[in-house]
Amino acid sequence: MSNKMWGGRFAAGPDAIMEEINASIGYDKRFFRQDIAGSIAHANMLAKTGIISKADRDAIVAGLTELREELEQNRFKFSRALEDIHMNIESALRDRIGEAAARLHTARSRNDQVATDFRLYVRDSVDHLMEQITQLQTALLQRAENEHDTIMPGFTHLQSAQPVTLGHHLLAYVEMLSRDYHRFKDARKRINVCPLGAAALAGTGFPIDRDMTARELGFDRPASNSLDAVSDRDFVLETMGAASICAMHLSRLAEELVIWSTPQFGFATLSDGFSTGSSIMPQKRNPDAAELIRAKIGRIFGAQVAMTMVMKGLPLTYSKDMQEDKEGAFDALDSLSLSLAAMTGMMQDLSFNRAAMRAAAGSGFSTATDLADWLVRTLKMPFRNAHHVTGEIVALAERQGVALNELSLEQLQSVEPGITEDVFNVLSVENSVASRTSFGGTAPENVRAQIARWRNLLES
Ligand code: ARG
Numbered sequence: 001m002s003n004k005m006w007g008g009r010f011a012a013g014p015d016a017i018m019e020e021i022n023a024s025i026g027y028d029k030r031f032f033r034q035d036i037a038g039s040i041a042h043a044n045m046l047a048k049t050g051i052i053s054k055a056d057r058d059a060i061v062a063g064l065t066e067l068r069e070e071l072e073q074n075r076f077k078f079s080r081a082l083e084d085i086h087m088n089i090e091s092a093l094r095d096r097i098g099e100a101a102a103r104l105h106t107a108r109s110r111n112d113q114v115a116t117d118f119r120l121y122v123r124d125s126v127d128h129l130m131e132q133i134t135q136l137q138t139a140l141l142q143r144a145e146n147e148h149d150t151i152m153p154g155f156t157h158l159q160s161a162q163p164v165t166l167g168h169h170l171l172a173y174v175e176m177l178s179r180d181y182h183r184f185k186d187a188r189k190r191i192n193v194c195p196l197g198a199a200a201l202a203g204t205g206f207p208i209d210r211d212m213t214a215r216e217l218g219f220d221r222p223a224s225n226s227l228d229a230v231s232d233r234d235f236v237l238e239t240m241g242a243a244s245i246c247a248m249h250l251s252r253l254a255e256e257l258v259i260w261s262t263p264q265f266g267f268a269t270l271s272d273g274f275s276t277g278s279s280i281m282p283q284k285r286n287p288d289a290a291e292l293i294r295a296k297i298g299r300i301f302g303a304q305v306a307m308t309m310v311m312k313g314l315p316l317t318y319s320k321d322m323q324e325d326k327e328g329a330f331d332a333l334d335s336l337s338l339s340l341a342a343m344t345g346m347m348q349d350l351s352f353n354r355a356a357m358r359a360a361a362g363s364g365f366s367t368a369t370d371l372a373d374w375l376v377r378t379l380k381m382p383f384r385n386a387h388h389v390t391g392e393i394v395a396l397a398e399r400q401g402v403a404l405n406e407l408s409l410e411q412l413q414s415v416e417p418g419i420t421e422d423v424f425n426v427l428s429v430e431n432s433v434a435s436r437t438s439f440g441g442t443a444p445e446n447v448r449a450q451i452a453r454w455r456n457l458l459e460s
Helices: 016-022 025-048 054-072 085-103 110-146 166-191 210-216 226-231 234-260 288-311 320-349 354-362 368-379 383-400 409-415 421-425 429-435 444-459
Strands: 151-156 159-165
Touching: 025 054, 025 085, 025 110, 025 210, 025 320, 054 085, 085 110, 110 166, 110 226, 110 234, 110 320, 110 444, 151 166, 151 354, 151 429, 159 166, 159 354, 159 429, 166 234, 166 444, 234 288, 234 320, 288 320, 354 429, 368 383, 368 421, 368 429, 383 409, 429 444
Parallel strands: none
Antiparallel strands: 151 159
16 A cells, blocks of 8 residues: 555555665654644644634644643554654544644645754753753752861872862862753754744745744744755754763763772762662672763763764755654663763762761872972972972882871971971861862862852752
8 A cells, every 4th residue: 555645656555674764653753742732833823824724723733632642641553654753643633633634734844844843852851951950960069068178089190189178079060060051051042943834945835924833832933044944953963962071971970989989999888779789799889870870971972973974964955864863862862861860869869988088188198289389388499399309208208108297397307407397287188178278279168159159050
């Protein structure tokens, strides 16, 4: 049997393999809500402009509303022979209301229809992701508040560098997530342009009102070039670019949780709810959720790369290649959403081991920079010389097997005779942290001020 939607010039139906490679209903059924919203807006506009009758419009809107119920309740019977969500719904509408349904596709094509549906879908997803980002920021901020003066080692090269506060460390992720939020917000402006009415590619001779459909669907404006409107998938690429960067941030935080929760570090303990055991080793508490979040970037960035490859070299305008825009994007958006939810849960539930962090903060001669700074400030030594003197003192402490503040004054003076008792004021990790008051520095008073700033921003 030839296709009932476009079979006019076809004598026979498609080969089974053709049907299999061509059909997208298996995955585009997930935007039935957007498809129905787009069709209702289109029908309203066709009636308003006198292109179809009000009676037909009423029948179409009533029929689509009933179909939406059926779809919501999983009662709709999808047909692969009807290829995609657009033709499945239109065909079901025709079975339900007859003749009027056949007028719905006036001044429209699946090309502008699918572009419209997908923009609506991505817009909804982005709105949800932005809410989830705010929730994770709020969870991080809450933990930062309690840990504004908790001392931990700060690392470069994953080697102890200088002591910092845990609150400061957590706020670094609040900053990253804020950039993610604004990347999505900015992408949303370019997502929110309406292709509907571009028709197949060239526009239409019917007196349609594109401002009306754009407005009804919550778009900022209609797309101004019909060729671009049906062939543009930048909004998918850009959203996945933002998603990739956000997933990369989550991956870094996840990696820190993996490291911190090892018995060797012991900085954090994940809750039972976010740990798993081993089937053979009874002592294990594995950070599986963190590991999976660390890995999700692979499929998210993979989807972005795959879609970029699909689009490159496509001549204007629509080509069926572009049907490949959906599965990767769906998977990427789902994966990021799940990662954000899991990270928020983990952050809310885990416990920090302040004693282990404090102990580690003092190891590795982490206040060596403070000693060098003291030599510069008090003895007016050029920083490079101070760096050298401090290096000798560190070597001495290492030979003696003690921390910097455990060396005697005599031992310090054996390297630099000008050193006085006063130096011990800067050699403790508490003093080191408290002294970092430069803007953006780790001093607890700075961290408190940053927390107050973020509270304001996140609550407004
Ligand atoms: N299922 C198609 C897609 O996802 C809808 C657009 C089909 N347009 C066409 N000219 N065959 O891209």
